[in-house]
Amino acid sequence: MRTIKTDEIIHTIKEMCIEANHYLTEDMEQALNHATETEKAPLGKQILCQLRDNLRIASEDMIPICQDTGMAVFFIEVGQDVHVEGGLLTDAVNEGVRQGYVDGFLRKSVVKDPILRENTKDNTPAVIHYDIVAGDKIRITIAPKGFGSENMSRVFMLKPADGIEGVKDVILTAVKDAGPNACPPMVVGVGVGGTFEKCALLAKKALTRPVNKRSDIPYVREMEEELLERINKTGIGPGGLGGSTTALAVNINTYPTHIAGLPVAVNICCHVNRHCVRVL
DSSP states (O other): OEEEEHHHHHHHHHHHHHHHHHOOOHHHHHHHHHHHHHOOSHHHHHHHHHHHHHHHHHHHHTOOSSSOOOBOEEEEEEETTEEEESSOHHHHHHHHHHHHHHHTTOOOOOBSSTTTOOBOSSOOSOEEEEEEESSSOEEEEEOOBOHHHHTTOEEEEEOGGGHHHHHHHHHHHHHHHHGGGGOSSEEEEEEEEEOHHHHHHHHHHHTTSOTTOOOSSHHHHHHHHHHHHHHHTSOOOGGGSOOSOSEEEEEEEEEEEOTTOEEEEEEEEOTTOOOEEEEO
16 A cells, blocks of 8 residues: 655645646647648638747746636546545545645636636636546646637437447537637547546546547547548638638547447537646
């Protein structure tokens, strides 16, 4: 049994909140650079160049990539041979978020109640998804999610007879409906299977997969490549102002489901797709 103190978790979470909101991951930077080089529309290329300038300034001057520093979403894999000492793990995560957003001067966007709308003033509580795994480590993935793109999320409860073409159609529908509101070029996270809530979780987690890594399942990999091509032919383009780059990637996760259902969730993220990973 390995012991990890909550002080270490708090410090790590604080650093992750600040890092994810100031620096683009390497895979996203490569994808954006490639899009800038290959974009066919002059205005689209200009928008992509401006986005790259914004990212450079953010990292050099320690200014958040976007004014919407998001709701802090975590995927945490906890080794079953880990003992957390010093308090509750969830409390430690939220304290790390509080310190990261307050001390890092990040925008506080969370309200205590969805109807009463009083701001918590420290961006807590976070949204935390736990998974118990083998081993004696804790793997933490943070994905701060801004709500321009989050509001474009969709869940479709299809019939099994709709099949793979039905899945493709609703993904395209979600992207077209999102249009410029998701701050394209976007990353499209998709979850297929499970239940109503499971497919949504699959879609959100799909956004944390590197955009240069395709699915290991042959038909899913083919669907990711086909949908990316079809999405980029919609003409929505960078900033929604037209062009050949509407999406940088389509990441699809699947899960077993019931014989009577075919749930599909689409969770779109903007061009920065903020996330980072630490292992304790």
